[in-house]
Amino acid sequence: MSxxxxxxxxxxxxxxxxxxxxxxxxxxxxxPADFEGPVxxxxxxxxxxxxxxxxxxxxxxxxxxxxxxxxxxPKTLWIRYDAQxxxxxxxxxxxxxxxxxxxxxxxSPRLFxxxxxxxxxxxxxxxxxxxxxxxxxxxxxxxxxxxxxxYVLSGKRWALVKYPLPxxxxxxxxxxxxxxxxxxxxxxxxxxxxxxxxYFNEGFFDKWSLYQKMSSHPAxxxxxxxxxxLTGPESLKAFLKEHGSTFxxxxxxxxxxxxxxxxxxxxxxxxxxxxxxxxxxxxxVLYQGIxxxxxxxxxxxxxxxxxxxxxxxPFDIRILMQKDGTGTWKRTKIYARxxxxxxxxxNLSRGGTGYYVGSLLRIRFGKARRRLREKIDQAAKTIVHxxxxxFETPLGELGLDLGIDRKGRIWLIEVNAKPFxxxxxxxxxxxxxxxxxxxxxxxxxxxGF
Numbered sequence: 001m002s003x004x005x006x007x008x009x010x011x012x013x014x015x016x017x018x019x020x021x022x023x024x025x026x027x028x029x030x031x032p033a034d035f036e037g038p039v040x041x042x043x044x045x046x047x048x049x050x051x052x053x054x055x056x057x058x059x060x061x062x063x064x065x066x067x068x069x070x071x072x073x074p075k076t077l078w079i080r081y082d083a084q085x086x087x088x089x090x091x092x093x094x095x096x097x098x099x100x101x102x103x104x105x106x107x108s109p110r111l112f113x114x115x116x117x118x119x120x121x122x123x124x125x126x127x128x129x130x131x132x133x134x135x136x137x138x139x140x141x142x143x144x145x146x147x148x149x150x151y152v153l154s155g156k157r158w159a160l161v162k163y164p165l166p167x168x169x170x171x172x173x174x175x176x177x178x179x180x181x182x183x184x185x186x187x188x189x190x191x192x193x194x195x196x197x198x199y200f201n202e203g204f205f206d207k208w209s210l211y212q213k214m215s216s217h218p219a220x221x222x223x224x225x226x227x228x229x230l231t232g233p234e235s236l237k238a239f240l241k242e243h244g245s246t247f248x249x250x251x252x253x254x255x256x257x258x259x260x261x262x263x264x265x266x267x268x269x270x271x272x273x274x275x276x277x278x279x280x281x282x283x284x285v286l287y288q289g290i291x292x293x294x295x296x297x298x299x300x301x302x303x304x305x306x307x308x309x310x311x312x313x314p315f316d317i318r319i320l321m322q323k324d325g326t327g328t329w330k331r332t333k334i335y336a337r338x339x340x341x342x343x344x345x346x347n348l349s350r351g352g353t354g355y356y357v358g359s360l361l362r363i364r365f366g367k368a369r370r371r372l373r374e375k376i377d378q379a380a381k382t383i384v385h386x387x388x389x390x391f392e393t394p395l396g397e398l399g400l401d402l403g404i405d406r407k408g409r410i411w412l413i414e415v416n417a418k419p420f421x422x423x424x425x426x427x428x429x430x431x432x433x434x435x436x437x438x439x440x441x442x443x444x445x446x447x448g449f
Contacts, residue, residue, distance in 0.1 A: 040091075322434070
């Protein structure tokens, strides 16, 4: 297969009502002279005559061909010739799968709610990279068609367009509740079963299912706290007896919501959620309190790791790992999060405070900070490469929460499949830029351009 070449596609009147490319490009692609065969844009294929000639740096496409291939013009995309298949490819077409606000019209500037700025940034980076990107809601996916309906940027608003079935789908559905909707499930199933469509960051993680997968991998096991399912009062009683102070976490929770700490204090049972603490001498009263919090949701149990703290507040390390345009894992962001005073978790959405990792490690660990930083970096690399082996579908980005206990041991606290990115951030601007750029560069890599 030849190399991909970035080209400017423009409308015109080439010979044979087809496509006109300059001779040097034809030779570079290895395209036969006067090629007449399949031209493919995403999942859309048409037989087209391709003629050599014309000016450099531009590929001229007839309006008929552009219309049949659902190819917007003018457009900067990539072109390559697959000699084995005898197919000329233009693209890639990348669908960002998301959910739009129910009552928002196609011209609404906040079509995708709180994720609107996030999606806009991804679309802008896609344009810079030469991708034919479209934001697709499940309603725009039609299983009996080789095209989809979605949204592209039109100034400060969105425009509804019809695009070919994509080469790559980047799953950015914003919430578990939306992911469970029948339309979303049907859209995902259609994309994942469509030949030639690559799908990455498939969905949200279930903590228990994820633990079961990870614990069987020898490289991951050393970073994992002992984890068990909360199946009833006896399971909690046994876990407390074995491990003492225990954290209870909802298997589908995020942002620290629903987390409870249970422990024995001076012969009493104590359970704490957020900043509220309850005590009792009776285990049955304790479990009644836990059951009211649990509300039939599935929970896991993990021992209190006694994480290192800053001025009495525990902290952890958040790392955004992403694959780049070569499919290689890279660290995009790293920062520390210190829990708000009196809080159990360090999530920024729950009042936590962000710190530069180097500054915090220096304050807390002094001369040992360099060794700890090396251990943190190595842990992140080991974990993401092992997770690639654990999952069958491609991963393009992950948010890792790493904890450091008082002895300096590194623990994997959580893996976030849908890390939230801030468009406006107090951190380094390059990290913000890369956090949007890398997923689109990885999409191009997956598409084979």
